[in-house]
Each structure stands twice: as structure tokens, then as C-alpha cells.
Amino acid sequence: MPTFTPLGTASAVPAHGRHLSAALLTHRGRHVLFDCGEGTQYRLRTADISTSRIDVIAITHLHGDHCYGLPGLLSSMAMHQRTHPLVCIGPPELATWLRATPGASPDDLPFACMLRITSPPPASTTVWRSPDAWIEARALEHRVPVMGYRWATRTRAGQLDAERARTLGVTHPPDFGRLKAGRAVTLDDGTHVRPEQVLGPPRPGVSCSYVTDTRPCAGSRALASRADLVYHDATFADDHAARAHETGHSTASQAAQTAREAGAKHLLLGHLSARYENWTSLEAEARRIHPNTDGAVEMQSYRVGAR
Ligand SMILES: [Zn+2]
Numbered sequence: 001m002p003t004f005t006p007l008g009t010a011s012a013v014p015a016h017g018r019h020l021s022a023a024l025l026t027h028r029g030r031h032v033l034f035d036c037g038e039g040t041q042y043r044l045r046t047a048d049i050s051t052s053r054i055d056v057i058a059i060t061h062l063h064g065d066h067c068y069g070l071p072g073l074l075s076s077m078a079m080h081q082r083t084h085p086l087v088c089i090g091p092p093e094l095a096t097w098l099r100a101t102p103g104a105s106p107d108d109l110p111f112a113c114m115l116r117i118t119s120p121p122p123a124s125t126t127v128w129r130s131p132d133a134w135i136e137a138r139a140l141e142h143r144v145p146v147m148g149y150r151w152a153t154r155t156r157a158g159q160l161d162a163e164r165a166r167t168l169g170v171t172h173p174p175d176f177g178r179l180k181a182g183r184a185v186t187l188d189d190g191t192h193v194r195p196e197q198v199l200g201p202p203r204p205g206v207s208c209s210y211v212t213d214t215r216p217c218a219g220s221r222a223l224a225s226r227a228d229l230v231y232h233d234a235t236f237a238d239d240h241a242a243r244a245h246e247t248g249h250s251t252a253s254q255a256a257q258t259a260r261e262a263g264a265k266h267l268l269l270g271h272l273s274a275r276y277e278n279w280t281s282l283e284a285e286a287r288r289i290h291p292n293t294d295g296a297v298e299m300q301s302y303r304v305g306a307r
């Protein structure tokens with residue numbers, strides 16, 4: 001089961017023990033890092049995460065609280081003699097900034113650091129894919145160009161009913177593998193066994209969206225659409241809705257409204273303003289709209305698809 005672990009949930013400045021924006025999506029022992037605020041490498045160390053197992057870093061925008069940890073993390077990866085390639089996704093300003101930073105420029109690093117630079121796309125754009133998962137990006141609405149991300153896994157074949165396969169005469173171990181992979185097999189006596197005879201229903205993929213910093217917008221709704229877990233900008237409570245709009249952020253209620261309209265299953269509120277000591281009042285406001293909502297707790301691993 002994939003997990004999502006917020007490493008930093010603070011907005012703008014560290015406050016009340018909260019750290020700057022970063023979150024880790026973990027699937028089959030590999031990681032995607034969303035944002036990399038200052039100090040993220042310390043947070044990864046506290047979470048006992050090996051940085052060599054990070055395959056992708058996806059930066060939402062070039063406000064310092066979301067990216068100032070990146071040069072430090074990249075140079076530490078170099079010092080740890082990383083050889084595994086790394087994909088860094090972000091808006092165009094990311095490339096300019098990294099190339100101007102001694103020690104963090106992709107040309108200075110001893111491993112392949114592949115920049116996937118894209119202007120925040122208004123429509124869904126796939127920015128990374130692996131054999132079993134992919135990441136799509138969409139433009140959000142903030143004071144500077146910003147992208148939200150949605151990580152998703154593919155639908156998998158149903159579970160193999162090995163007992164049923166044996167009853168149909170399957171005995172060779174490789175035939176079980178073929179059936180599991182959705183291929184038909186021919187037995188020694190010429191009988192055909194089709195995968196649909198021995199496989200359960202297809203298992204749908206799961207998805208996790210990282211949506212910050214943003215006002216409510218078409219991009220945030222699309223990224224949250226039917227997602228299993230959505231981490232959403234919830235910088236302010238209702239009484240600061242005007243301030244949220246002015247600064248390009250969302251209130252907890254607006255995050256909940258987006259999640260409800262999008263049919264998202266579990267909402268995690270994130271990017272909390274330093275004016276609040278904790279999530280209590282914002283959670284209460286959001287749960288009136290989307291009951292399955294929690295204020296994100298740093299270092300807590302949330303299952304993607306468990307609820
Ligand atoms: Zn921010």
C-alpha cells in the first residue's frame with residue numbers, strides 16, 4: 001500500500017514545531033518527494049529515509065518555503081556518491097535557479113539529474129511515468145506560476161485463484177505466472193485456460209494529489225478528482241478568507257469544498273499559517289463540508305487508498 005508522509009506543513013516560515021513544505025510518497029520502497037523547503041534533508045534523516053531511494057523531486061513553485069532545501073539536498077546526494085538518476089520536475093524558473101547555484105547545477109552533479117521543466121499546464125500533462133505509476137501536473141492559481149501534482153498507479157489484473165487454476169489442470173509454475181500476467185496458457189493435453197477463468201476482478205489503481213499553493217481553481221478540482229488522498233493548501237480559517245484570496249491561498253473550508261466536489265476520499269489539510277497553533281479550528285470548519293478530513297501531521301504516514 002503506498003503511503004504519503006508530510007515532512008513539513010508550515011506556510012512561509014517555520015512555526016509551532018512545524019517545518020517548511022515537503023512530503024514523501026512511498027511506493028514499493030521508492031520515493032517521490034513533493035517540494036523541498038529549507039531543512040528537508042534533515043526531515044528525511046529524521047524519517048530515516050535514504051535519499052538514494054528518491055527517484056523524483058517535484059517542485060510546485062519557486063517560493064522559498066517550497067524549494068530552498070533543494071540545493072542542499074542535491075549536494076548531499078552528490079557527497080553520498082549517488083549514482084542512480086534523479087528526475088527533478090518544476091516550472092521554468094527552477095532550471096535557471098539550479099544552473100546558477102554552485103554545487104547544485106545538474107552539470108556539477110556526479111549523477112544524472114534530469115530536469116523536466118514545464119510551464120504549468122492548464123490541461124493534464126504527464127510529467128513522469130514508471131512501469132506501474134505516473135505523475136500528472138496541472139496549473140494552479142497563486143501569485144507566481146505553480147503546478148499541482150497527482151501521482152497514480154495503473155489498474156492491476158485481478159488476484160489469481162491458484163486453487164481454481166489447479167482444478168483446471170494447471171501444474172507448471174511458469175503457467176501460473178502467465179495467467180497472472182493476463183495471458184492464456186495451453187496445457188499438455190491441448191486444453192486452453194484463459195486468464196478470466198482464474199483471475200478475480202481487476203484491482204483499480206490508487207491516487208494521491210499534492211495541491212499547494214493555490215486558490216480554489218479548475219486545476220485543484222481536476223487534480224483532486226476521485227483521488228484516494230488529497231493534500232491541499234489550507235493556509236487560513238474562514239475568518240481570513242479575504243486574506244487567502246489576496247495571497248493566492250485557500251481556506252480549510254475551500255479545500256474541503258474542492259475535495260467534496262471532486263469526490264476525493266480523504267482530505268489532508270496542509271500549509272498552515274503561522275498564526276494558528278494547531279489544526280483544531282480549521283479541521284472543524286472543513287469537516288462540516290468533507291467529514292473525512294484531517295489536519296496533516298508531520299512524520300505521520302497516511303495510507304493511500306486505505307479508506
Ligand atoms: Zn507556500
Ligand SMILES: [Zn+2]
Nearest residue numbers: 061063142213
Ligand atoms: Zn507560494
